[in-house]
Amino acid sequence: MHGIQPTTALNLAALRGVCGNCSMRELCLPVGLDQDEIATLDRLISTRRTYRRGDSLYRAGDSFNSLYAVRRGFFKTFILHEDGREQVTGFQMTGEILGMDAISTDAHACDAMALEDSEVCEVPFTELERLSGEIPALQRHFHKTLSREIVRDQGLMLLLGSMRAEERLAAFLLNFSQRFGDRGYSRSEFNLRMTREDIGSYLGMKLETVSRTLSKFQEEGVIEVHGKSIRLLDFARLKTITTCR
Amino acid sequence: MHGIQPTTALNLAALRGVCGNCSMRELCLPVGLDQDEIATLDRLISTRRTYRRGDSLYRAGDSFNSLYAVRRGFFKTFILHEDGREQVTGFQMTGEILGMDAISTDAHACDAMALEDSEVCEVPFTELERLSGEIPALQRHFHKTLSREIVRDQGLMLLLGSMRAEERLAAFLLNFSQRFGDRGYSRSEFNLRMTREDIGSYLGMKLETVSRTLSKFQEEGVIEVHGKSIRLLDFARLKTITTCR
DNA sequence: CGCCAACTTGATGGCTGTCAAGTCAGGTGG
């Protein structure tokens, strides 16, 4: 039968572990773990699944079992208000963790959708908790990950609560520049995977305002825009815009 | 010398523990713990300190050592932007936990200030982590607490990103009504401890707009306002306002 | 009793939402 006698190559890969080879191990859950600990974490990851653009990873109300680490691709999370309004709460890139909001109620509080073809590592939460009780470094890192999400959200609250449209968009572009850079891509040239409407929802403005503001930045020579493709030309000015008043 | 021979009464109180008697034990860290576990948690709480109105519990940049549970009183947390703008990120009532944002960087990300005379229980974080590795119920509850903060923040993002002034304020009033009710106080009559400016910062609007909107609600017979004292008269209408369009 | 911060209320203007029309780009089917 298939699978009972895996090839040597596969066997080796399994032994060496997948987290240990993952290019995102410096950004993801294995941060700060030694080889043995990574191997233990690795065994815990039951499934790696791929998603097509537009697929749901989970929906609000789904029962909570696992966290998900983005191995490849790009996601958005969003809350649907009763009256149909949608608020995008985040965009998740490679190495980032999805589903932490579900721990509190054992049910997902938001929807997560792939914005491009993606792959995620599923981390069963009960086992992650058990393991983090045994590996202090994992526990510490997991707590930091939860806390980082809180800080991120509060940064967005600052943005939504006290910035104007230009400031919000400039901060948004710099944030993506930073995150692409952290992953080894260009800080000055990248493709936004989401629509103007998604950006607008995330930043608390309408898609027309997003479009207009991008055009304005382009006229001023701060950026270059071709659809979803963005090139940042003047970082200093962008930085200035985020703190203009 | 003082303190070496404490009175019997004090001794008894110490033995029975303070968390076990605290009226907030159903809302605070001890949730779901048995008697022994509460006693263990109790020994971990090194200090209980009081703060006067206006005192800082911690400031952004302070090194992180402990979480704080509000035992009595009322706090606000806020971020100061470089240019001086202040964004209030939360109001904390009895039984709620402060400082979780600091775990990620080992430094506090925001300021916390007492809005009335208050008392907090200091929970040394390293010891809390060690203990939560030993007591699964505590670990689970702590994770839920962190996650609940994430959900709370995302709810505020929805509010800031996609609601109009009246909707925000109605949601704000209902949220406080709920939280006062949870603590055994009236759901329909309470005192707001913060200024209009604090409310405005939290809700992403100017203090004048807060004042005007409260007046409008009063004219419409939905609430009664006398300075910081609020009485909710028409819950159904308030609920309607939060989902008006 | 007086002071000052907090609050209320009014007038005005600007940012951004809304509505509308047209353009662009990518994917599908003939």
Place this chain on the structure above:
DNA sequence: CCACCTGACTTGACAGCCATCAAGTTGGCG
């Protein structure tokens, strides 16, 4: 291969919500 179609995007005109500026009132505290 090209035409078409649809969703995404851009741009313009206008309006409305809320910020801003200003003046006056209230209330708590020394």
